[in-house]
Amino acid sequence: MKKGLLLVISGPAGSGKGTVNAHLLKREDFEYSVSATTRAPRPGEVDGVNYHYITKEDFLCRIERGEMLEYTEYCGNYYGTPLKEAEDVLHSGKNLILEIEVEGARNVKAKYPDAVLVMLLPPSYAVQEQRLRGRGTESEQKILERLARAKEEIYCANDYDYVVYNHDGKDAEAAEQILSIISAEHCAVSRNKRIAEDYLGI
Amino acid sequence: MKKGLLLVISGPAGSGKGTVNAHLLKREDFEYSVSATTRAPRPGEVDGVNYHYITKEDFLCRIERGEMLEYTEYCGNYYGTPLKEAEDVLHSGKNLILEIEVEGARNVKAKYPDAVLVMLLPPSYAVQEQRLRGRGTESEQKILERLARAKEEIYCANDYDYVVYNHDGKDAEAAEQILSIISAEHCAVSRNKRIAEDYLGI
Numbered sequence: 069m070k071k072g073l074l075l076v077i078s079g080p081a082g083s084g085k086g087t088v089n090a091h092l093l094k095r096e097d098f099e100y101s102v103s104a105t106t107r108a109p110r111p112g113e114v115d116g117v118n119y120h121y122i123t124k125e126d127f128l129c130r131i132e133r134g135e136m137l138e139y140t141e142y143c144g145n146y147y148g149t150p151l152k153e154a155e156d157v158l159h160s161g162k163n164l165i166l167e168i169e170v171e172g173a174r175n176v177k178a179k180y181p182d183a184v185l186v187m188l189l190p191p192s193y194a195v196q197e198q199r200l201r202g203r204g205t206e207s208e209q210k211i212l213e214r215l216a217r218a219k220e221e222i223y224c225a226n227d228y229d230y231v232v233y234n235h236d237g238k239d240a241e242a243a244e245q246i247l248s249i250i251s252a253e254h255c256a257v258s259r260n261k262r263i264a265e266d267y268l269g270i
Numbered sequence: 271m272k273k274g275l276l277l278v279i280s281g282p283a284g285s286g287k288g289t290v291n292a293h294l295l296k297r298e299d300f301e302y303s304v305s306a307t308t309r310a311p312r313p314g315e316v317d318g319v320n321y322h323y324i325t326k327e328d329f330l331c332r333i334e335r336g337e338m339l340e341y342t343e344y345c346g347n348y349y350g351t352p353l354k355e356a357e358d359v360l361h362s363g364k365n366l367i368l369e370i371e372v373e374g375a376r377n378v379k380a381k382y383p384d385a386v387l388v389m390l391l392p393p394s395y396a397v398q399e400q401r402l403r404g405r406g407t408e409s410e411q412k413i414l415e416r417l418a419r420a421k422e423e424i425y426c427a428n429d430y431d432y433v434v435y436n437h438d439g440k441d442a443e444a445a446e447q448i449l450s451i452i453s454a455e456h457c458a459v460s461r462n463k464r465i466a467e468d469y470l471g472i
Contacts, residue, residue: 226459268394
C-alpha cells in the first residue's frame with residue numbers, strides 16, 4: 069500500500085479554499101483529519117467528529133511529547149492536528165488535507181518535510197478585494213484588516229511548493245489543478261527510493 | 271505569454287515511449303523540435319521537416335559555440351537539438367518534448383536546469399522482457415543486449431525528476447500522468463519568481 073500525501077492548503081480570505089477542499093473531499097482518495105481542541109463542545113457538536121475534545125493539560129502534554137503535527141492558540145483555546153490521527157490516514161493510502169494558515173503550514177513542513185504545500189489564491193489582489201466586498205457580510209473595518217493581512221501574507225507564497233489560482237466560478241478547475249499536483253508528486257523520484265530494486269524485483 | 275516547459279522523456283526498449291509521446295503531440299500545447307544531423311538525407315526526407323541537414327563542420331562549430339542543447343555521435347554522424355530551435359518553441363508558450371537517452375538527458379539537465387526529466391518504464395523488468403520477446407522482430411542476441419542495458423540504466427532513474435509506469439494497454443493513462451506532471455510543474459513556486467509582485471500588480 070502506497071502511503072498517502074499530506075496536503076497543506078492555505079489561502080487568504082476570498083480564495084475559496086473551503087469550496088475547493090469540498091471538491092477534493094468528495095473523492096475517495098482524500099480525507100481530512102479530526103482536529104483536537106481544548107474548547108468546550110458547542111451544542112450539537114460530537115466528540116471525534118467535529119473535534120477531539122481534550123483538556124488543556126492533555127493538549128500541552130501532547131505538544132511536549134511531539135504528538136501534535138501542528139497547533140495554534142486562539143482566544144485562550146488550543147487547536148491542533150494529532151500526529152497519530154494524520155499518520156493513520158496516510159498509512160491507509162489516502163491523501164490527507166490540512167487547511168491551515170501560513171505559520172502552521174511552515175511548522176508542518178519543518179516537522180514533516182514530505183508535506184506538499186499549496187497556496188490557493190484569487191487571480192489577483194484586485195479580485196480578492198471585489199470578492200470580500202461582494203459578500204456584503206463584513207464590516208468595512210474587517211475587510212480592510214483582511215486585505216492588509218493578505219498583502220503581508222502573499223510574500224509567504226514563496227515558502228510553499230505550489231501556487232494555484234482560483235478564478236471566478238472555476239473552483240472545480242482549481243481542485244483539478246491540485247489533483248494534478250498530487251498525482252505528479254506521487255511520481256516524484258524524490259519520493260520513491262527503491263525504483264530500481266522494485267523494477268528488478270530484488 | 272508563459273514559457274513552455276522542456277520535457278525530456280527517456281525509456282528503455284519496451285517502455286512504449288513512442289506511443290505515449292504520440293498522445294502528447296496530438297495536443298496543441300506540445301511540440302517537438304526538428305533535430306540537426308550531419309548525415310545525408312534519405313530519399314523522401316525533407317530538410318527542416320525530418321532534420322536540419324548541416325555539414326559536420328557546421329555541427330562542430332555549433333557545439334563549440336554552445337548552440338546545441340544536446341547531441342550525440344552515432345556511426346560517424348552527429349545528431350542533436352539546436353538550442354535556438356528549442357527556445358523558439360518554449361518562447362511560443364508550447365511545451366517541447368525531447369525523446370532522448372539517459373546520457374543526453376543528463377546533459378540537457380546540466381545545460382538547462384529548468385528541464386523536467388521523466389523516465390517512462392514498463393511496470394517491471396519481467397513485463398519488459400515479455401514485451402521485447404512478444405514483438406518477435408528481434409534476434410535473441412539483440413533482445414539480451416537490450417535487457418542487459420535496461421538493467422544498467424534503471425539505476426539512472428534516480429537522476430530523473432519523475433518516473434511514470436506504462437502498464438499494458440494503458441499508454442493513454444501514462445500520457446495523462448505526464449500531463450499532470452507538466453500541469454503541476456507550471457504551478458511550482460520554484461518556477462514563479464514574481465508571485466507576490468504579480469498578485470499585487472506592482
